Amino acid sequence: MRIAVLSGKGGTGKTLVSVNLAAAAKRCTYIDCDVEEPNGYLFFKPKDVTEEEIPVKIPKVDGTLCNGCRKCVDFCKYNALAYIKDKPIIFEDICHSCGGCILLCPEKALTEKEKVIGKVQKGTSDQVTVYTGILNPGEPSGIPIIKKLLEENIPEIKKTTFIDCPPGSACIVMESIKDADYCILVAEPTLFGVHNLNMVYELVKLFNKPFGVILNKCLDGENPSEKFCLEKNIRIIGRIPFDNELGKLNSKAEIAVRKSERYRTIFSSLLETVEKEVHHETTSDS
Amino acid sequence: MKIAIPVDEKSLESNVCISFGRAPYFLIYNTNTRESTFLDNSAAESTGGAGIKAAQILVDNKVSILLTPRCGENAANVLKTADVEIYKTQGDSIKKNIHDFISGKLPLLDEIHPGFHGHGRN
Numbered sequence: 001m002r003i004a005v006l007s008g009k010g011g012t013g014k015t016l017v018s019v020n021l022a023a024a025a026k027r028c029t030y031i032d033c034d035v036e037e038p039n040g041y042l043f044f045k046p047k048d049v050t051e052e053e054i055p056v057k058i059p060k061v062d063g064t065l066c067n068g069c070r071k072c073v074d075f076c077k078y079n080a081l082a083y084i085k086d087k088p089i090i091f092e093d094i095c096h097s098c099g100g101c102i103l104l105c106p107e108k109a110l111t112e113k114e115k116v117i118g119k120v121q122k123g124t125s126d127q128v129t130v131y132t133g134i135l136n137p138g139e140p141s142g143i144p145i146i147k148k149l150l151e152e153n154i155p156e157i158k159k160t161t162f163i164d165c166p167p168g169s170a171c172i173v174m175e176s177i178k179d180a181d182y183c184i185l186v187a188e189p190t191l192f193g194v195h196n197l198n199m200v201y202e203l204v205k206l207f208n209k210p211f212g213v214i215l216n217k218c219l220d221g222e223n224p225s226e227k228f229c230l231e232k233n234i235r236i237i238g239r240i241p242f243d244n245e246l247g248k249l250n251s252k253a254e255i256a257v258r259k260s261e262r263y264r265t266i267f268s269s270l271l272e273t274v275e276k277e278v279h280h281e282t283t284s285d286s
Numbered sequence: 287m288k289i290a291i292p293v294d295e296k297s298l299e300s301n302v303c304i305s306f307g308r309a310p311y312f313l314i315y316n317t318n319t320r321e322s323t324f325l326d327n328s329a330a331e332s333t334g335g336a337g338i339k340a341a342q343i344l345v346d347n348k349v350s351i352l353l354t355p356r357c358g359e360n361a362a363n364v365l366k367t368a369d370v371e372i373y374k375t376q377g378d379s380i381k382k383n384i385h386d387f388i389s390g391k392l393p394l395l396d397e398i399h400p401g402f403h404g405h406g407r408n
């Protein structure tokens with residue numbers, strides 16, 4: 001099964017939750033899809049790391065074949081092409097590799113060339129297989145990297161995969177949760193946290209995914225995110241208390257589950273709840 | 287010679303627009319005929335690459351000078367390739383900027399900001 005962990009913005013504890021759940025699950029796969037700022041590997045410190053570059057195809061132009069029809073320029077909805085001095089110029093950092101212009105060019109003046117946009121690393125940390133997607137700075141879209149990460153991981157039935165999603169609710173997040181069986185939304189106990197939670201809540205609803213919320217950084221007193229969940233009838237699958245020990249472990253890039261008995265218990269029971277939820281969803285579906 | 291300026295409204299009394307690619311209109315001033323025309327900037331609504339498209343529009347309209355408060359890297363590349371010179375506007379007034387340019391008082395725009403191609407991370 002595939003479990004995606006989401007939040008409306010970075011820094012809510014999305015990585016904390018996914019890393020610790022994966023560590024609690026022991027034999028599982030952790031995939032860091034936050035390709036612009038992957039940090040799960042900082043916690044897992046994976047060994048035996050192998051690396052693969054991810055190329056995309058972008059157009060290149062043969063000016064001698066171009067007839068100046070501008071079909072390519074008019075077609076590109078990203079405006080990655082301009083037609084100057086009797087030939088198109090290509091802005092590689094804007095091109096989204098849709099391939100449209102190449103197909104469209106009546107003179108075959110545009111052909112494909114490869115450009116590396118980032119890489120995928122694979123390693124192991126205890127029994128966890130750790131995948132990290134890394135997008136080179138300035139690249140317009142990390143989606144090809146996410147695709148690669150997720151297609152490599154045709155999930156084994158018994159093995160759980162945790163997908164640490166990019167923050168937000170843009171298309172790159174949609175790509176990350178597309179094949180997930182269950183989504184965990186991580187929320188902070190502030191009004192701003194509610195706003196961020198609502199973003200991802202709308203997204204998982206749109207995708208019709210079963211989901212539950214983990215309330216992070218819980219303190220005594222009012223929790224606006226909790227209130228939001230109660231109002232919307234959203235399942236709260238767990239609460240992570242705000243305390244110094246967790247903060248310290250986290251800032252030292254240690255995995256709490258592997259360092260502290262207390263957190264092992266908290267995350268193991270969270271994991272159990274999640275597994276039950278997923279099981280419940282799959283049986284009630286059929 | 288045609289001069290282009292990004293403007294907020296279709297009026298010589300309106301202001302220089304702070305954005306180049308996202309400006310709603312361009313004023314095109316023809317120094318030979320002393321005529322002013324306004325051009326809709328159809329690039330303003332593009333989700334990405336607005337600067338490139340806006341630059342293309344100016345090049346297609348045979349503009350040879352652009353007066354603007356700022357300009358992105360990609361747009362500047364289009365303009366430079368097409369031999370369009372870019373000068374930096376001073377203050378909001380459209381007329382004063384045209385006047386200053388003609389009397390040689392406007393500096394060349396030298397700081398080109400790198401494009402922001404964020405994809406809704408936040």
Ligand code: SF4
Nearest residue numbers: 066067069070072105
């Ligand atoms: S579509 Fe082909 S022929 Fe037409 S302008 Fe583009 S490159 Fe040239």
Ligand code: SF4
Nearest residue numbers: 076095096098099101
């Ligand atoms: S491949 Fe697609 S995005 Fe890239 S330049 Fe061609 S049309 Fe534009």
